[in-house]
Amino acid sequence: MSDTTYIAFLRAVNVGGRTVKMERLRELFTELGLGEVRSYIQSGNVFFRTGESDRAALTRRIEQHLEASLGYPVPTMLRTVEEVADLLDAEPFAGHEAGPDTRLVVVFLSEPLPEGYELPQRSAKGDYEIVGADPGAAYVVMHLQGGRMNTNPGAVFGKSYAGQGTGRFLHTLHKILAAARKA
Structure with missing residues (x-):
């Protein structure tokens, strides 16, 4: 199966006193075994590649890891690059x-x-x-x-x-x- 490039749109990152450096955010995604992790601006936009096909399970896994690591929930909306382009x-x-x-x-x-x-x-x-x-x-x-x-x-x-x-x-x-x- 080929890898898919996702954009993770994160809610509640770098607002309301919840500050996360993008370097730390990239580390957290890398810890999940996701590839080619990059971020864009400070508002919680992370790009990565993965072969995982179950988006709901991947979303839950990311949200659980972020909450355990950061101490608060970070709702995550995953979209493929193609979906954002189509939108x-x-x-x-x-x-x-x-x-x-x-x-x-x-x-x-x-x-x-x-x-x-x-x-x-x-x-x-x-x-x-x-x-x-x-x-x-x-x-x-x-x-x-x-x-x-x-x-x-x-x-x-x-x-x-x-x-x-x-x-x-x-x-x-x-x-x-x-x-x-x-x-």
Whole structure:
């Protein structure tokens, strides 16, 4: 079986006082026997290769190792390089543009949104709008208020969503994909 290159999108890394140097994060992934481990910027994006085909088991193994090593849970969303490329090629934000007061955020999901979750959905405060979703990601337009994002994009789904989410700005996701493709 050939190896697959994954991008691990980690939630809760280098936010809220939980600081992890990328060198340490790469060591933790290497300890799991994963190959060609690299990272991109400080927000918890790790690239690696593996022949493991059971993504759910691999995700659990990574999450358990990170929690045991770091002392807190680190929800992990794994996507292949091809999946991220396909997502970007689909132009999920067609008709929306980033600007001085608007950010486009892809929120990677640990599980699909609940059945019947209506989209698009706009927050009562008008600070975000969920403009679309597929089983692995939701597409959120953040409207800055007072020059700030007042809502965590990974937490916009409310109590009806039992899964986890971690967001990446669309422009950053393009850079993550380019970095993941480099040998």
